[in-house]
Amino acid sequence: MESVLTFHFKYFLLFFLFRLSIKEQENIIGRTKGENSQKIKPLNPTSHLAKTDLKQNGIDIKVVRQSLPYGGIKEHGLVFLSYASNTLKHQKQLDSMCAIQNTNHDQIMDFSTPITGNYWFIPSIRLLKTFFNLI
Numbered sequence: 001m002e003s004v005l006t007f008h009f010k011y012f013l014l015f016f017l018f019r020l021s022i023k024e025q026e027n028i029i030g031r032t033k034g035e036n037s038q039k040i041k042p043l044n045p046t047s048h049l050a051k052t053d054l055k056q057n058g059i060d061i062k063v064v065r066q067s068l069p070y071g072g073i074k075e076h077g078l079v080f081l082s083y084a085s086n087t088l089k090h091q092k093q094l095d096s097m098c099a100i101q102n103t104n105h106d107q108i109m110d111f112s113t114p115i116t117g118n119y120w121f122i123p124s125i126r127l128l129k130t131f132f133n134l135i
């Protein structure tokens with residue numbers, strides 16, 4: 001792992017998402033709700049899955065995600081953490097979500113507000129060994 005992206009999203013508008021029918025919510029995310037969740041087919045091109053399940057040079061972008069919802073009625077949100085082998089993977093996902101290189105943004109952005117975000121660099125064991133001349 002050589003890159004970590006942290007993001008703090010505020011669920012300001014997410015209550016509106018839950019007012020929609022289950023089918024509409026599933027189309028926005030791109031997955032069915034509940035256990036044995038399935039990818040929606042055909043995928044809505046502005047769904048969260050269509051915007052984040054991407055390829056880089058023909059290879060699936062793999063990231064490890066970990067999120068922590070927090071808060072109460074007044075203040076609530078999600079601390080989103082994602083690990084990847086390089087920052088370009090996260091950059092590509094974020095660009096796609098925000099329509100930097102295409103026209104339509106991720107519909108999840110209509111229901112949440114990004115507050116802050118950081119990239120953290122975590123050197124891999126391979127890099128540390130090279131740096132300290134261990135290999």
Ligand code: HEM
Pocket residue numbers: 007009029031048049052053063065078080082090093094108112
């Ligand atoms: C408001 C913030 C966010 C919310 C509420 C959210 C919610 C979700 C949900 C409900 C899923 C589908 C269920 C699952 O696989 O866990 C999902 C999948 C995913 N999200 Fe997010 N997400 C958010 C932000 C992000 C960001 C910032 C990224 C990337 C930079 C991201 C990347 C992904 C990826 C890669 C998947 C898996 C797609 C797949 O199944 O192939 N998400 N997210």
